[in-house]
Amino acid sequence: MKTFEEKWTAWLDGELSGKELVEFEASLPDKAAAEAEKHGAHKLGALLKEQLGAHALSNEDFFSHQLRERIVRENGPSREPSLEASTWWTVRRLFLTGVASLALFVICAVVVIRDKNPGEQSQYLTQILNARVDPAVSPNATISMFETKEDKVTVLWVEGLQSLPADYAAK
């Protein structure tokens, strides 16, 4: 079932015929006004056709040339894959460079941290700390130790030592 708009358009364009045309014209409340509208629509069509007639395409050959170039550029089988490949390689290279940089950073960090924290104390210091002064030989002996870890220096301040035990010497 056609709507009023469809019937009106068909009537304007002369597409209604026979029984459909008779019925539609009979349904119009003011046929004179409808005819005037139809006449106006035809005038409008003529005006549009006259004023908006085909607008010439200047440089037709250049248009086709540009189009050919664009089609080759966008769809050329030889160029597109290489473009894709170069893009892929760039991404891959970026990824590998990132991984390598991260590994280098980790190695450097480990070296620096280890360097900053000198691990075990030296063998000499352990030996000195474990040694005991014989109270019978040196009853008033005092031994003080000053340690500066940043400078890696340990100073032993020995006082009142009567004799140095034979096993005191660092080996």
Add this chain to the structure above:
Amino acid sequence: MQTEATLAQVDVSELDLVKQCQAGNTEAFDQLVTRYRTRVFAMIYNMVHNEQDAWDLAQDSFVKAWKSIGRFRGRSSFYTWIYRIVMNVTIDWLRKKQVKGAGAEFNDAIQLREIEPASRTVPKADPLPHERMERSEIRARIDNAIAQISPEHRAVILMKEIEEMQYHEIAEALGCSIGTVMSRLFYARKKLQNLLRDVYENI
């Protein structure tokens, strides 16, 4: 005037060209472009009223046609098929432009009005300055009126009145029903008649 035989020849060769295009022959596509570039450009120009935009949109439409020509099954004419692409590209572009609200829509019409005072430099065979002014004013009124209707209504009225296409061709080109085409024509004509009544009644 073309006879049925020549029409048939045109149809056959057009289908041949399409088949060659589907096989990847760009020369065949070039021939199809040569056949339709003027009509396609004119149609787009009437939709957007700017030479550069019409050129770019026509290029985009043909590139899209080339990329999707493998899907053309020949159920409609190539002309209708390419018009569908043209309309999709142009209506999408107009919608995006409306959303962005970038500047005046019909740039060339504005340029035309700006250039008009220099009309004394035109050859004597051309219309007199006051006639040109009158024509440019009429053109500006029409452009302004067309700018006030939606891209879909604009497409329908231009295809019907300028291209003289049949309802079913317009429906195929726009991917809608014939009833929708007729309904859009009804409203587009009503709107334009209201806006341009004084223009066409006084010519």
